[in-house]
Amino acid sequence: YFNSNTLVYLDGEFVKAADASCSVYAQSLHYGYSVFEGIRAYKTPDGTRIFKAEEHYERLHFSCRAVGLPLKYSVAELTQLTYQLLEMNNLQDAYIRPLVYAATPNMSLTAPQESNLMVAAWEWGKYLGDRTLRVMVSPYERPNPKSVPVEAKVSGHYVNSTIACSDAKAKGYDEALLLDMNGFVAEGPGSNFFYEKDGELYTAPPGSILRGITRNTVIELAREAGITVHEKFFTPEVLQEADAAFLTGTAAEVVGVQSINAHVFKKPFEESIGALLGRRYSALVTGGLVPC
Numbered sequence: 001y002f003n004s005n006t007l008v009y010l011d012g013e014f015v016k017a018a019d020a021s022c023s024v025y026a027q028s029l030h031y032g033y034s035v036f037e038g039i040r041a042y043k044t045p046d047g048t049r050i051f052k053a054e055e056h057y058e059r060l061h062f063s064c065r066a067v068g069l070p071l072k073y074s075v076a077e078l079t080q081l082t083y084q085l086l087e088m089n090n091l092q093d094a095y096i097r098p099l100v101y102a103a104t105p106n107m108s109l110t111a112p113q114e115s116n117l118m119v120a121a122w123e124w125g126k127y128l129g130d131r132t133l134r135v136m137v138s139p140y141e142r143p144n145p146k147s148v149p150v151e152a153k154v155s156g157h158y159v160n161s162t163i164a165c166s167d168a169k170a171k172g173y174d175e176a177l178l179l180d181m182n183g184f185v186a187e188g189p190g191s192n193f194f195y196e197k198d199g200e201l202y203t204a205p206p207g208s209i210l211r212g213i214t215r216n217t218v219i220e221l222a223r224e225a226g227i228t229v230h231e232k233f234f235t236p237e238v239l240q241e242a243d244a245a246f247l248t249g250t251a252a253e254v255v256g257v258q259s260i261n262a263h264v265f266k267k268p269f270e271e272s273i274g275a276l277l278g279r280r281y282s283a284l285v286t287g288g289l290v291p292c
Ligand code: PMP
Pocket: 038, 161, 187, 188, 189, 190, 191, 192, 209, 210, 211, 212, 213, 214, 215, 248, 249, 250, 251
């Protein structure tokens, strides 16, 4: 993620990543009480462009409000300092990780008066790789939205993601698929899930999922291509009859699912709607021509 020259943005200045540190008494470290974003910048014919910077930084503000963390930077300021960070690190294609946290030594369970902001960036290939994934329906559910604001990107929620993902890998799969508290398919540990059936797409509605920005983009791209997208609840059983499936996320982009619980989908991913949308997504983010 960093070398001896890498700079990160930390509370108003650009500092060497190796020198950026945090107290072991920091409130966020003890209680998972921080929020973050995952953003990508791409090299385009017009230079490096952060894809949907405004949506990501609006969601960072939403996440802060959801847990009561103050954030004193506007969306425009956040966007500007991120471009500066990319330039200072000579990055063109990059993954960007802003983190809002409470670094002050504090063992209380009350929201802090002030927060800290760190933004890092590094070159990162597709998070889940390019191959199609063998996915397992996880025994771990997404958190109950009555317990925590699951639509916010809160660090502590990723304990759920990490144990679900590690469990799937320990059982020989590539990735987990988590259900919501009612047994409906919700999402992956760090991605949203879609399946294809008879030329149409299905994905979970908001409620127990992170409203993925890639999910929204893919829905728009599908509708532009005349493909119907249903946002509705479904159980994992319906996936037995599905034609194909894929995951979406800023880090993962669009990645095919080969099988669920070892049941292989009928259609090879390369021939599926997901593959078509994946190509259109790549063209969109890199500012290239949209292939048909
Ligand atoms: N769900 C979860 C739990 C995630 O962590 C992510 C990644 N941010 C997503 C969905 C996809 O969201 P996005 O497309 O905005 O990256």
